Amino acid sequence: MTTAVGRPATDARPLPRKSRRRWRRRGVVLAFMSPWVIGFAVFYLFPMLATLYYSFTSYDSFSSPHWIGFTNYRFMFTKDPQFWEALRNTIWMILVLVPLQVVFAIGCATVLNRVKRGVGVYRTIFFLPTMVPVVAAVLGFVFLLNPNGPIDHVAGLLHLPQPVWFQDPKWSKPGLVLLGLWSVGNTMIIFLAALLDVPRQLYEAADIEGANAWQRFRYVTLPLISPVIFFAVVTGVIYGFQYFTEGYIAAGGQGSLGNPQGSLLFYPVWLYEQGFTAFHLGYASAMSWMLFLATLLCTLILIRTSRRWVHYQGALR
Amino acid sequence: MLSVANHSVAIVLAIIFLAPLVFIGLTALMTRQQALSTRLWPHPFNWANFRDVFHIFPLWRYGLNSLLYAGLSTVGVVVSSVPVAYALSRLRWRGREAALVVVLATLMLPAQVTVVPLYVIFSKLHWIGSLKPLIVPAFFGDAFSIFLLRQFFLTIPNELSDAARVDGAGEFQIMMRVVVPLAKAGIAAVALFQFLFAWNDFFNPLVFSGSNPKSLTLAVGLAQLVESEQVHLGVLWNIEMAASVLFMLPVILLFFLAQRVFIEGVTLTGVKG
Numbered sequence A: 001m002t003t004a005v006g007r008p009a010t011d012a013r014p015l016p017r018k019s020r021r022r023w024r025r026r027g028v029v030l031a032f033m034s035p036w037v038i039g040f041a042v043f044y045l046f047p048m049l050a051t052l053y054y055s056f057t058s059y060d061s062f063s064s065p066h067w068i069g070f071t072n073y074r075f076m077f078t079k080d081p082q083f084w085e086a087l088r089n090t091i092w093m094i095l096v097l098v099p100l101q102v103v104f105a106i107g108c109a110t111v112l113n114r115v116k117r118g119v120g121v122y123r124t125i126f127f128l129p130t131m132v133p134v135v136a137a138v139l140g141f142v143f144l145l146n147p148n149g150p151i152d153h154v155a156g157l158l159h160l161p162q163p164v165w166f167q168d169p170k171w172s173k174p175g176l177v178l179l180g181l182w183s184v185g186n187t188m189i190i191f192l193a194a195l196l197d198v199p200r201q202l203y204e205a206a207d208i209e210g211a212n213a214w215q216r217f218r219y220v221t222l223p224l225i226s227p228v229i230f231f232a233v234v235t236g237v238i239y240g241f242q243y244f245t246e247g248y249i250a251a252g253g254q255g256s257l258g259n260p261q262g263s264l265l266f267y268p269v270w271l272y273e274q275g276f277t278a279f280h281l282g283y284a285s286a287m288s289w290m291l292f293l294a295t296l297l298c299t300l301i302l303i304r305t306s307r308r309w310v311h312y313q314g315a316l317r
Numbered sequence B: 001m002l003s004v005a006n007h008s009v010a011i012v013l014a015i016i017f018l019a020p021l022v023f024i025g026l027t028a029l030m031t032r033q034q035a036l037s038t039r040l041w042p043h044p045f046n047w048a049n050f051r052d053v054f055h056i057f058p059l060w061r062y063g064l065n066s067l068l069y070a071g072l073s074t075v076g077v078v079v080s081s082v083p084v085a086y087a088l089s090r091l092r093w094r095g096r097e098a099a100l101v102v103v104l105a106t107l108m109l110p111a112q113v114t115v116v117p118l119y120v121i122f123s124k125l126h127w128i129g130s131l132k133p134l135i136v137p138a139f140f141g142d143a144f145s146i147f148l149l150r151q152f153f154l155t156i157p158n159e160l161s162d163a164a165r166v167d168g169a170g171e172f173q174i175m176m177r178v179v180v181p182l183a184k185a186g187i188a189a190v191a192l193f194q195f196l197f198a199w200n201d202f203f204n205p206l207v208f209s210g211s212n213p214k215s216l217t218l219a220v221g222l223a224q225l226v227e228s229e230q231v232h233l234g235v236l237w238n239i240e241m242a243a244s245v246l247f248m249l250p251v252i253l254l255f256f257l258a259q260r261v262f263i264e265g266v267t268l269t270g271v272k273g
Helices: A015-054 A071-078 A081-114 A119-131 A134-144 A150-157 A172-182 A185-197 A200-208 A213-241 A245-250 A267-277 A281-309 B002-027 B032-036 B049-056 B059-089 B096-107 B111-124 B132-140 B143-154 B158-166 B171-182 B184-200 B203-208 B218-232 B237-257 B259-271
Strands: none
Touching: A015 A281, A015 B059, A015 B096, A015 B111, A015 B132, A015 B171, A071 A281, A081 A119, A081 A172, A081 A185, A081 A213, A081 A267, A081 B002, A119 A185, A119 B002, A119 B237, A119 B259, A134 A172, A134 A245, A134 B002, A134 B218, A134 B237, A150 B002, A172 A245, A172 B002, A185 A213, A185 B259, A200 A213, A213 A281, A245 A267, A245 B218, A267 A281, A267 B111, A267 B203, A281 B111, B002 B237, B032 B237, B049 B059, B049 B237, B059 B096, B059 B132, B059 B143, B059 B171, B059 B184, B059 B218, B059 B237, B096 B143, B111 B132, B111 B203, B132 B184, B132 B203, B143 B184, B143 B259, B158 B171, B171 B184, B184 B218, B184 B237, B184 B259, B203 B218, B218 B237, B237 B259
């Protein structure tokens, strides 16, 4: 156990030498950790505290910040309807997209797990859309779903409804949900690995007990992949609060943020608009602290409730 | 029977996943009028789009900026994250577990939370409008990469490092000569993920480029093309799609070249979740 430290077993050495060695040891650790220690201080710790300070000030980056107490927070909660609209849109996206992505990813992974021949080819195809850069993917979907575009055309041939997607506030977010499902590859790959890890004997035992396909999934597969579901939900929620690029591009960019009719005004989009086009840096800082607290709260709630439904195999955790 | 059913589901899914890419590719080969119509197949094939797109916006410059951001930040992340991951997995010290928790905690921190002070710092340094705000921070470790490398380093048997220690090797030598060569797959995965992240990144270049046309990356440049096109020219689906194809082509090629590293890397991110 102690061999990893590389300390000889002789205890007869004089104390000063031992403590000098211990200091050298600490120096080595510090040297290895130094990039991150500096990075953490400069790019995380200081900015977090500075944002907190700015959030109590009026600040436009040209003149120095001046203290205004809780004014930004009061304005946010009582006088800024767009703050609430942005929050609603972001929560809508998280509540709809995260569960759908998990279900769709499990579905795709199950299909891959069952196909005997050609898994490699199918896996490559299912994963390929995930490789498309977000900006290109959103532009692609704005084109695909435009009123004269291919999807509209195909939907017309099949007598399906033909909404105008990104021009209709009711359909703009569902349009982005389609995009989110199309690029579900990472989650799918993780579920596939989890499905491959489920021991065969458990399915055989379930068969002997006379379980049908649904029961096998519900009582064998689902508990065993629940840690991965938990992982996918937590990362999905954290990412959901940062959902920005898709909304920015689909709305048509800088000049038309939130279009159509505020339906794509997500929380980070409004934060960006306040901070970097209006240069209300104090207000943007207050918004960013609320974003941080919301992310933290949701993550903690998920971890708390996970004890009830996440099953870790063995006594590992 | 069952196998036929499984294959038909898989084929339907494959078509759904591929169709958008096929439509994007076909539209990139249409004339402007065709792209505005309901036509699905280009007639004639207008390969000139791929030439015109270079005239309509400075694709070479944006491409070079994207390559600089992705390439240099990848070097930075690998060089700085390897020693940190080494200290967090192969050195024993008090506070190690706590340090790991802090590293992981920064993973859940939204970029928007730190962006305002970083913007202020970078503008005081006169870095806004250059690529420095995108590249320099990469040289100070990246939480996701540190975590992933740590997972790889933990799988290397301790006996190997101990043998090197007996031979009088220092920790740096052990890292470079024993651990790094055995963790090539992990380092490759981390490098790939960072390259992709930077190539695709939109938020950071958007904020830090300060709309300086000389330092726009492809992601931001493409978004600006769409904005200015709406104002001046009306929508040019064919050019937009041709530009998108050129933008996604390098990463898709990269994926086909390094698919295994990729899939294994993605799998590892979820295993210990």
